[in-house]
Amino acid sequence: MTTFVAASRRTARRNRQRRIAGIAGAVLALPVIGLLVWAGLVAWGVRTVEAEMEFVPIPAGCFAMGSPDTETERYPNEGPVHEVCPKAFDLGKFEVTQAEWRQVMLHNRDPSQYKGDGAGRLL
Numbered sequence: 001m002t003t004f005v006a007a008s009r010r011t012a013r014r015n016r017q018r019r020i021a022g023i024a025g026a027v028l029a030l031p032v033i034g035l036l037v038w039a040g041l042v043a044w045g046v047r048t049v050e051a052e053m054e055f056v057p058i059p060a061g062c063f064a065m066g067s068p069d070t071e072t073e074r075y076p077n078e079g080p081v082h083e084v085c086p087k088a089f090d091l092g093k094f095e096v097t098q099a100e101w102r103q104v105m106l107h108n109r110d111p112s113q114y115k116g117d118g119a120g121r122l123l
Contacts, residue, residue, distance in 0.1 A: 045104040052100075055090035 062085040067078040
């Protein structure tokens, strides 16, 4: 009978540990699930906005950037003149509207002081 009682206690202890581990796992999984849902929403928003946007290809090239020392109204951080050579990229043909911004930027939904309806009309 003592063997039966000891085995029952071991089983009860194992079951209790399994329940605690299950609860701890669920609590730890919640932030991961939240992160995955957030990433999915951002990816969906980006795909939706990109599908509606038009892009213009900008070829690779070089240009001089900065202001010469002889310029009269030059700020100190505008020089020296140096060559910049960006790689080719695609640039949006039209500006990003507030509505498009809100679709993609879930963490910063209202970044500007401008309050409009996305069609250029003030609210």
